Amino acid sequence: MRPPFLLGLLLLLAALALLAARLSPPRGGGEAAAYARHCQACHGPSGEGVAGIYPPLSEVGFLAASPEGRAYLVQSVLRGLPGGLVVEGTAYRVPMPGFSRLRDAELAAALNHVLALLGAEAAPFTPEEVQALRGEALSPQEVLRSRPPVP
């Protein structure tokens, strides 16, 4: 084996290893991990929120059952919310940052973990559902106004 050939082989192996590392899911991937990484700091490990500051995610199950509610949920996580949301009769004042930098699959996973925490029966969110709404760039105010009424 001539040295240049060996070097070429080594470079190829290194490139393959790099590719494999990129294709495999990030360490600790999955729905719970996505939620823990991006949402839990404010909404708490069980989606209970922080009294008077960060809302509980208790109304997400109801919202996830209608197309309008689902669009609102995906958009709220993509664009953020301006403050002024009312959940279970309590008004929240703090804005929520947008997470449009997250990949479609990660954003869907975080929302699906909320559904799991609630034991909600709504269909799981798909990366395609998130991707379809990326093109619709709403402001946080517009997102909040699009929230369907919750009984």
Ligand code: HEC
């Ligand atoms: C920095 C704190 C913070 C983080 C991190 C955060 N949120 Fe929020 N979230 C808020 C606040 C504050 C509100 C209420 C905003 C308002 O009053 O307009 C909110 C509202 C929401 C709502 C609306 C609930 C409803 O009933 O309408 C959803 C859904 C939501 N967050 C999901 C998430 C998800 C999923 C993540 C992780 C990807 C996340 N949040 C990360 C602070 C946060």
